[in-house]
Amino acid sequence: MAGLHNKKHEKFCTEYVKDMNATQAAIRAGYSEKTARSQGSTLLTNPNIKQRVAELRDAYLDENIMTAKQVEYELTKIALGLSNEKQVVIEGLGEGISEARIIDKPPDEKSRLKALELMAKRHRILSGDTTIDVQPVIIMGGDKIAD
Structure with missing residues (x-):
């Protein structure tokens, strides 16, 4: 419409x-x-x-709204250390004077591990859960089978 x-x-x-x-x-x-x-x-x-x-x-x-592919892309960039995050750094200028500035830095190990963990969960890697697909077997004419 x-x-x-x-x-x-x-x-x-x-x-x-x-x-x-x-x-x-x-x-x-x-x-x-x-x-x-x-x-x-x-x-x-x-x-x-x-x-x-x-x-x-x-x-x-x-x-x-991000698609699942976009989420995976962003998590992959973080896990591989290819993205940057902003961080405030305080620098001493001498005589008790300091200055704050913002720098771009690659993700730290904790962020990278979290991204890897989320990707592993997404792809069911390293999970304690095991998914087993069970297909029932149907035997036809079972009443004709000899004991």
């Missing part, structure tokens, strides 16, 4: 997806503050608006 024909309704949908607050979305869409609560509630019962909100929400989640 493309955007709604009623521009105020479309604006309400885009605003509602931001914080899921119908009253505030109605106000930001241009409805009066006096009637915003009832307008927001009424708008959310409209099937076209419900559908549009669902579409916008799905699009937002698709753009802003």
